[in-house]
Amino acid sequence: MPGRAPLTQVRATASLLNFRGTAWMPEPCQSCNRREIDWGGCRCQAFALTGDAAATDPACVLSPDHAIMAAAVAAAAADPAPLVYRRIGAAVPVG
Numbered sequence: 001m002p003g004r005a006p007l008t009q010v011r012a013t014a015s016l017l018n019f020r021g022t023a024w025m026p027e028p029c030q031s032c033n034r035r036e037i038d039w040g041g042c043r044c045q046a047f048a049l050t051g052d053a054a055a056t057d058p059a060c061v062l063s064p065d066h067a068i069m070a071a072a073v074a075a076a077a078a079d080p081a082p083l084v085y086r087r088i089g090a091a092v093p094v095g
């Protein structure tokens with residue numbers, strides 16, 4: 001079936017495996033004493049906000065990209081969107 005691969009193949013080739021351990025980490029994570037506690041933060045969040053999955057998570061105050069997260073938080077606070085639960089097939093507004 002096109003677009004499908006055995007899980008063992010996916011695991012062997014997935015680029016996310018590049019993020020195991022600490023060797024991949026940039027500064028400031030590389031020299032941070034929390035690097036083996038939070039593992040540099042969220043890779044998905046780093047990619048979504050910076051375009052670089054190997055960047056320090058912008059949620060971290062030590063990240064050189066933290067201003068992106070701070071701006072997003074400020075924008076959300078200034079214009080809060082209604083909370084909507086995600087469901088397959090239908091979004092249900094809360095309240």
Ligand code: SF4
Pocket residue numbers: 028029030032033034035036038039040041056057060061062063
């Ligand atoms: S994300 Fe922040 S706290 Fe975590 S390892 Fe990197 S610099 Fe340290």
